[in-house]
Amino acid sequence: MSGRTGKRLVVVLAACAVALLWTVGSGAAAVQRPAPAPVYGPSAADPGLLRVGSQYYAFMTGGPLGEVARSSTPGGPWTAQPNALSRWGAWAAGTGAVWAPDAWQTSAGWVLYYAAQAKGFAGQRCIGTAVAGDPGGPYTPTDTPLICPILGGDDPAADRPDPTAGVIDPSPFQDSDGRRYLLYKTQKTPGTIRMFPLSADGLHGRGELSHELVRHADSIENPVMVKRGDQYVLLASANWFDQCRYSTVWRRSTDPWSFADKQEHVLLDQANTGLCGPGGADVVTGGSGPDLIYLHGWVCTPDDQPCQYDGVVTDPNKRRVMYAAKLAWGQDDATPNVPAFLPPVPPR
Structure with missing residues (x-):
């Protein structure tokens, strides 16, 4: 599929709709193009992606036990799979999604x-683990959470940066030395991103507490860490998820624990994509294919047109759908940019 990546954009427009525009580049050299079309819906929030050989798996918020879709190409067609989890973990309340x-x-x-x-925990969330023999699942949950601020005492799962706030948006990262970590968000304002050292099997901590990497005056969540040479690139979603100004941002550092003083850059927002709230992103690297970025955005029409709101998206027909794009790294091989979105591949 690498030969097809970024060669064209397919947009489904209503007969009387005016095309939204997104911009590649900036200034006088900017090129405006129609807003990209989603590769998967009808609902696909916070996609977490796996590429295993020639197969792609997208894990998404929902369920109630988590949603999964599978495809043999990065642009689809995507086929819904059974729930991500086989059941609730013993620690979970069994409500919500x-x-x-x-x-x-x-x-x-x-x-x-x-x-x-x-x-x-008064409706607050903890982060759990589950294990499967197949990447598509279903995954069997472990009986205790991995990170849960409500726990205390000698419990090894009690990483408690703020025992009154839940933790969400887990994102695994493996450094070039083989050590494993989990990034996540502490659910409070101002928003914070933290990183937790993991055991080699990814199911436990290794006796160390998490550390805050960055915070945002508004909100920041959905962290993703990528190593590029000696540079660590931290991507995240800034601002509030229920608004069109929700965006994908990035920072870069030579120290994976030090991002607070690094400049924040916008990768994807409404202005440069035409999408409403392009965030919740995950990155696919390695394997035989190109680097890709998957993300969600709000649409408010049956033909998947992006919502148009200055504040909170209140349209009763709103839903989040999944977009896919090629991810490039600039001349220095460590500056992320999105040269083109992938077109959806229709079912045969």
């Missing part, structure tokens, strides 16, 4: 991280 699941392979098998409401 699984949030922002994401998976990778470790010595324990395929490990899924997810956020769910915890028992006795």
Whole structure:
């Protein structure tokens, strides 16, 4: 599929609709193009992506036990799979939906991280783990959460940066030395991103607490870490998820624990894509294909046109759909940019 990546954009427009525009580049050299079309819907929030051989798996908020879709090409067609989880973890309240699941392979098998409401935590969420023998699942949850601020005492799962706030948006990262980590958001204002050292099997901590990487005066969430040479690139979603100004931003550092003083850059927002709230992104690297970025955005029409709101998106028909794009890294090989979105591939 690498030969097709970014060669064209396919947009489904209503007969009387005016095309939205997104911009590649900036200034006089900017090129305006129609807003990209989603590669998957009808609902696809917070996509966490796996590329395993020639297969792609997208894990998404919803369910209630988490949603999964599968495709043999990066642009689809995507086919819905059974729930991500086989059941609720024993620690979970069993209400609401699984949030922002994401998976990778470790010595324990395929490990899924997810956020769910915890028992006795007033509706707040903790982060749990689940294991499967197949990347598409279903995943069997472990009985105790991995990170849960409500826990205390000698419990090894009690990483407690703020015991009154839940934790969401787990995102695994493996450094070039083989050590594993989990990034996540502490659900409070101002928003914060933290990183937690993991055991080799990805199911436990290694006796160290998490550390705050960055905070945002408004909100920041959905972290993703990518190593490029000696540079660590931290991508995240800034501002509030229910608004069109929600955007994908990035910072860069030579120290994976030090981003607070690094400049924030916008990668994708409404102005340069034409999408409403382009965020919740995950990155696909490695394997035989090109680097890709998957994200969600709000649409408000049956033909998947982006919502048009200055504030909170209140349209009763709103839903989040998944977009895919090629991810490039600039002349220095460490500056992320999106040269083109992928067109959706229709079912045969």
